[in-house]
Amino acid sequence: MKKKMSxxxxxxxxxxxxxxxxxxxAFCFAFIAANIFSGQYLxxxxxxxxxxxxxxxxxxxxxxxxxxxxxxRGSGPENTFAIVKTLPTVWRMNNxxxxxxGNVQGVIGISPQLYVATINASELxxxxxxxxxxxxxxxxxxxxxxRQPLKNPLSQGEVIVGHQITGDILSKVQVSNRSYTIxxxxxxxxxxxxxxxxxxxxxxxxxxxxxxxxxxxxxxISRGDINAVLVRIQPGEDPDPIGARIRRSFPPSQVTVIGRxxxxxxxxxxxxxxxxxxxxxxLVIVVATFPLIALIAAMxxxxxxxxxxxxxxxxxxxxxxxxLVIVESLFLAAIGGIAGVAASxxxxxxxxxxxILNSALQVSFRQPAVxxxxxxxxxxxxxxxAIGGIASLVPAYTSSRMNPYDAIRGEDR
Amino acid sequence: xxxxxxxxxxxRMDNYEISAVDDVQLNVQPGEFILIFxxxxxxxxxxxxxxxxxxxxxxxxxxxxxxxxxHLSDDDVSGLRAKEIGFVFQFSGLLSTLTVLENVLLPTLFxxxxxxxxxxxxxxxxxxxxxxxxxxxPHTLSSGEMKRVAIARALINGPALLIADEPTGDLxxxxxxxxxxxxxxxxxxxxxxxxxxxxxDLVPYGTQSYYMERGKIVGKPKTSSCENLDLKSVSHLxxxxxx
Ligand SMILES: Nc1ncnc2c1ncn2[C@@H]1O[C@H](COP(=O)(O)OP(=O)(O)OP(=O)(O)O)[C@@H](O)[C@H]1O
Ligand SMILES: [Mg+2]
Numbered sequence: 173m174k175k176k177m178s179x180x181x182x183x184x185x186x187x188x189x190x191x192x193x194x195x196x197x198a199f200c201f202a203f204i205a206a207n208i209f210s211g212q213y214l215x216x217x218x219x220x221x222x223x224x225x226x227x228x229x230x231x232x233x234x235x236x237x238x239x240x241x242x243x244x245r246g247s248g249p250e251n252t253f254a255i256v257k258t259l260p261t262v263w264r265m266n267n268x269x270x271x272x273x274g275n276v277q278g279v280i281g282i283s284p285q286l287y288v289a290t291i292n293a294s295e296l297x298x299x300x301x302x303x304x305x306x307x308x309x310x311x312x313x314x315x316x317x318x319r320q321p322l323k324n325p326l327s328q329g330e331v332i333v334g335h336q337i338t339g340d341i342l343s344k345v346q347v348s349n350r351s352y353t354i355x356x357x358x359x360x361x362x363x364x365x366x367x368x369x370x371x372x373x374x375x376x377x378x379x380x381x382x383x384x385x386x387x388x389x390x391x392x393i394s395r396g397d398i399n400a401v402l403v404r405i406q407p408g409e410d411p412d413p414i415g416a417r418i419r420r421s422f423p424p425s426q427v428t429v430i431g432r433x434x435x436x437x438x439x440x441x442x443x444x445x446x447x448x449x450x451x452x453x454x455l456v457i458v459v460a461t462f463p464l465i466a467l468i469a470a471m472x473x474x475x476x477x478x479x480x481x482x483x484x485x486x487x488x489x490x491x492x493x494x495x496l497v498i499v500e501s502l503f504l505a506a507i508g509g510i511a512g513v514a515a516s517x518x519x520x521x522x523x524x525x526x527x528i529l530n531s532a533l534q535v536s537f538r539q540p541a542v543x544x545x546x547x548x549x550x551x552x553x554x555x556x557x558a559i560g561g562i563a564s565l566v567p568a569y570t571s572s573r574m575n576p577y578d579a580i581r582g583e584d585r
Numbered sequence: 586x587x588x589x590x591x592x593x594x595x596x597r598m599d600n601y602e603i604s605a606v607d608d609v610q611l612n613v614q615p616g617e618f619i620l621i622f623x624x625x626x627x628x629x630x631x632x633x634x635x636x637x638x639x640x641x642x643x644x645x646x647x648x649x650x651x652x653x654x655x656h657l658s659d660d661d662v663s664g665l666r667a668k669e670i671g672f673v674f675q676f677s678g679l680l681s682t683l684t685v686l687e688n689v690l691l692p693t694l695f696x697x698x699x700x701x702x703x704x705x706x707x708x709x710x711x712x713x714x715x716x717x718x719x720x721x722x723p724h725t726l727s728s729g730e731m732k733r734v735a736i737a738r739a740l741i742n743g744p745a746l747l748i749a750d751e752p753t754g755d756l757x758x759x760x761x762x763x764x765x766x767x768x769x770x771x772x773x774x775x776x777x778x779x780x781x782x783x784x785x786d787l788v789p790y791g792t793q794s795y796y797m798e799r800g801k802i803v804g805k806p807k808t809s810s811c812e813n814l815d816l817k818s819v820s821h822l823x824x825x826x827x828x
Contacts, residue, residue, distance in 0.1 A: 176703055177690035182683070189682035189722075482678050485639055486692040486738075487667020489660045577639040580674070 183500050186479075193475060194504060197468050201508025201556050204461050206516040209552035211454040213520060213540060216548065220538035230313045231283075231402035232411055234430045235273055235418060237263040257314065257365050258400040260287040260302050262390045265427070267398045272421050278414040281404035283310040286397060288376050289385050296337050296345060302368040303347060303385075305376025313402050314370055317358040326372060330355040334366040345369065348385050350378075373398075458559070465563040469501060473567040480571050481579030490572040497568035498561060505560025509553040517545070586746065586777050587613040587636060592645035594631050594800075605631040607800035608645070615745070618772045618790060619779045623797030629781040630675060632797070633748050636779060637672050638662035649746075667695040671739030673749040675781075677731035679723040679738075685710065686719040689738045696742045709737040713767060729760045736764065740771070747771065749780040753787075765790050 187194045236258060267284050274282045286305035293301055306314060308326035315322070318332065320341075326332065331352040333339065344351045352371065360366060371379070380386050380393035405414050411431050419429045473480075480493055524539055540548070589611040596603040605628040613619055623629050634640035635647055638654045646653045649669070654662050666672070679688050686706055693702040710716040713733035715726075723731060732752055739747060749768075753761040761784070769790055772778050780791075788794050795802045 177687055177694055179694060181687070182691070182694065185687065186682045479680055479682075482674075482680060483691065483695070484663070485637070485666065485672050485674075485678075487663050487665075487670075487695040487742075489663040489695070491660075492695065575640070577634045580678070 179496065179499075183496065183503060186476075186500065187503070193468075193472050197465070197472065197501075197504045198508035198511065200461060200465050200468060201505045201560060202512030202515065203508075204458055204465075204559060205509035205512030205552045205556040207457045207461075207512075208454055208555050209513045209548055210516045210520070211450040212548040212551065213516070213545070215450050216540040216544055217538050220540060232405045232431065233403035233415055233418065234258060234400050235269075235403060235427050236261075236400035236430070237265050237427060257304055257306075257363075257368065257370075258285050258287065258402075260290060260304075260364075261399060262287075264391070264393070264397040264399055266396050268396070269422070269427075270398075270401055273401055273403060273418055276414065276417045276421055278405050278409050278417070279403055280406050281310065281312050283307050283312060283402050284373070284398040285400050285402060286373060286376050286393070287399050288380050288393065289387070291347065291385075293347075296339070296369075297367050299336065299367045301337065302364060303376070303379065304368050304370050305373040306370050307373055312404055314358070314365070315356075317361055317365070318356045319359050320356065322356050324355075326355055328372060328375060329353055330371075331375075332356040332358065332370040334358050334368045334370075335360040336366045337369060347379065348382050350382065458555070462559060462563060465559060466566065469497075469564045469567045470570075473497060473571050476571075477574065477579040480574060481576045481581075484574075484576035485580065494568045494572040497571050498564050501560045501564035501568075502557055505557045506553065509556035512556070513549045513552050517549070586615045586617075586650065587611065587779070588646075588648040588651075589636070590646050590648075592632070592635060592647060593643045594628070594635060594640060595643045604800050606635065606642075609800075609802050611795070611802065613777060613779060613793075615777055616772070616775060617777055617792045618768070620787060620791035620794040621779070621781045621797060621802075622783065622785065622794065623781075627797045628800040629797055630750050631800075633672075633750050633779065633781060637670050637748050638666060639672070663695070667692065668742060669745050671742070671744035671747045673732070673735050673739045673747070673752045675750040675754065677723065677728065677735050679726075679731055679734060681723055684720050684722055685715065685726070685734050688723065688734055689741055692738060692741050702741065705743075706737070706741055709740055710734075713737045714763065729756045732756060732764070736767070740776075745775075745777060747776050747778045747780075749778065751781050751783065753782065753784065761787075 264286075270282055270284060273279060284307055288303040288305055290300045290302050308315070314332060322332075329352055331345065331354060333345070333354050333356075335358055337345070337354075337357075339345050339354050341354055341357060343354055345354060347369065352369075352375070358365060377393065377395050386393055403418065405411055415429045415431050419427070484493065520539075589609055592606055592609040592611070593604070594606040596605055607628070609632060621629050621632070631640060635642050636649075638647070638649075638657070642655050645655075647655055649665065652665075654665065657665070679685075680691065683691065689706040689709060690702060693699070693706075699705075707716065707719065710719055713736055715730050715733045715737070718726060718730060718734075723734070726734065732754075736749070736752060739749070747768075752768075753764050756764070765787060768778055768780070796804050
C-alpha cells in the first residue's frame with residue numbers, strides 16, 4: 173500500500189484511470205508527431221538517395237587507348253548509364269599520362285583502372301569473374317557503390333567484391349592460390365561490376381605476375397600499366413570543351429575520350445524540391461491539428477471541472493491547478509509523441525524492407541543514419557511537446573480561474 | 586473563531602435574482618459544535634460555502650480568526666482552506682481516479698509536507714471505520730463508506746474547523762450515530778464544527794443550533810416558533826427537543 177501522495181502520482185492516476193479521454197489526446201499528439209517525423213524522414217531518405225545517386229554516377233569521361241570505346245550500364249536513378257569501370261581489354265597505356273589529364277582545366281578527379289584477368293571460379297560466382305586493379309585513394313566510381321562504407325581505407329590483401337560474388341565481409345577469397353580478404357561489397361549495379369573483384373593496383377600487379385593468371389595469349393602486364401583513366405569534371409561545367417581539351421593534350425590518335433551521355437541535374441532538382449513540399453504539408457497538418465488538440469484539452473478540462481473544484485476546495489492554489497493541467501498535457505504529448513515516432517519508424521522499416529517505399533516514392537529511398545533518425549525524432553517530440561504546452565495554456569488558465577464551488581456544482585451532487 | 590456579519594449572497598439569473606443567503610449574522614466560538622437546520626433550498630450550502638471561502642459573498646463579511654476572508658487574495662483563502670478548514674460536501678466529493686487512501690492523502694499535497702501523513706491517513710481511515718477499503722476505488726464503496734472517506738479526507742490536515750454539509754444525509758440510523766459520535770469525539774478534542782443537517786434528533790450533539798429560512802437565520806430550533814419549521818422537523822422537534 174502506498175502511503176504517500178505526490179503530484180506525479182495524482183497526474184498518473186488521472187491518466188491511468190481515465191483511459192478514454194487520455195487516449196484520444198495522446199492519439200492526436202501521436203498523429204502530429206508521426207507526421208512531423210515521417211516528413212523529415214522521407215526528405216532525409218530521398219535526399220540521401222539523390223546524393224548517393226549523384227556520387228554513383230561514375231566518371232564523366234573515360235580516357236583509354238584509342239582501341240576501345242565503352243560505356244557501362246549502371247543502375248543510378250532513372251537507370252541511366254554510369255561509368256563504374258572500364259571494359260576488360262588488353263589495350264593498355266602507361267600511368268605517366270595521368271598527370272597530363274589531371275592538369276586539364278575543369279578536371280577535378282582522375283583515377284586509373286587496370287583489367288588483370290577473367291577467371292572461372294564456381295565458388296565465387298556461376299559467371300566468369302573479372303579481376304580489376306584500381307587506386308582506392310583516388311577512386312570515385314567504385315566505392316560510392318559500397319553497400320556499407322569501408323571501416324578503414326582498403327589496404328594490401330583486401331578486396332571489394334561485386335554484388336554477385338559469394339563470400340561474407342571479412343571472409344577470404346582465393347584467386348589463383350592467393351588469398352584476399354573481402355573488405356566491402358557493392359550494391360547491385362546491373363553491370364559487369366557485379367561479377368568483378370576490385371583490388372589495389374599493387375596487389376593487381378603482383379597477381380598479374382603469378383603464373384597462369386594472365387592468359388599466355390595476352391600481352392604481359394608490367395608495373396605502371398593501366399587500361400584507362402576515369403575522369404571527373406567540375407559539376408555544372410559543360411563537358412564537351414573539357415573532353416576536347418583532354419583529347420588535345422595527347423598526340424593525335426593515341427587515346428579515346430568517351431563522355432557520359434546524360435546529366436543528373438534535372439532529376440536532382442525535382443527531388444531537391446521535395447523537402448519544401450513535405451515541409452509545407454507538415455506545417456498544414458500541424459496547423460490543422462492544433463485546434464483539435466486545443467479542443468480536446470478544453471473538453472478534458474470541462475470534464476474535470478468537478479475534480480478541479482474539489483481539489484480547489486481542499487486548498488489547491490490557482491497556480492497549482494494551472495501547472496497540473498499543463499504538466500498533464502505535456503505528459504500526454506510526450507507519450508503520444510514517442511508512440512507516434514515509434515509507430516512511423518516501424519512502418520518505414522517495414523515499407524522499406526518490402527520495397528514499397530521505393531516504388532511509392534519513385535526514387536530509391538536511402539534509410540537515414542541512426543544519429544540523423546534520432547535527431548529527427550527529437551525534433552518531432554520537441555514540436556509535439558511544445559504544441560501540448562501551448563494548446564493547454566488557455567484551458568489551464570480558465571481552470572485555475574474557475575470558481576471552485578461553481579465547478580463542483582456543474583456536475584453530480 | 587468565525588464571525589459573520591450581514592452576509593448576503595444573491596445569484597443573478599437572466600431575468601431574476603435568487604437571494605440564497607440574506608443578511609446573516611453568526612458567531613462561532615472555538616470549540617463549538619454548530620448545527621444548522623432548514624428546508625431544502627433555504628441557503629444552507631451557500632452559507633457553508635461562504636464560510637469556507639469557496640463562494641464570494643455579495644455583501645457582508647466573514648471573519649476567520651479576525652481576518653475578513655472576502656477581502657483576502659484567492660491564494661491566501663486557498664492557503665487558509667488547506668491548513669485550517671476541512672470541508673465535507675453534501676455529495677461524497679471523492680475523486681474517482683484515486684483510491685480511498687489516495688483520496689484521503691490528496692489534501693496533503695496543498696499543505697506543508699509532513700512525513701507522518703501516510704500514517705495519519707491510515708489512522709483516520711481506521712477511526713471512520715473504512716481502513717479495510719483503503720485500496721478500493723470510490724465507485725466500489727457504499728454511500729455511507731464514501732461519506733466516511735470524505736470525512737477522513739477533511740480531517741487529514743488537522744483542521745481547526747470542520748464544515749460538514751449533511752454528512753449523514755442518506756445514511757441509516759446506526760451509521761449516522763457512529764458518525765455523530767465521531768464528530769462529538771473530534772469536537773471534544775478541540776475541532777470546531779459547523780454542520781448542516783435535516784435531522785432534528787441530532788440537536789443534542791450541538792452546542793448551538795440555528796434554523797434557516799429563505800436565506801436568513803430565523804432563530805434557534807429550541808426556541809423558534811413552530812410555524813417557522815417545516816412539518817417533518819416540527820414533529821421531531823416537538824417530541825424531543827421542546828419537552
Ligand atoms: N450557483 C448558483 N446559481 C444559481 N442559484 C443558486 C446557485 N447556488 C445556489 N443557488 C440557489 O440558491 C438557493 C440556496 O441553495 P443552497 O444550495 O444553499 O440550498 P440548501 O439549503 O443547501 O438546500 P439543500 O438542503 O437542498 O441542499 C437555492 O434556491 C438554489 O437554487
Ligand atoms: Mg445544500
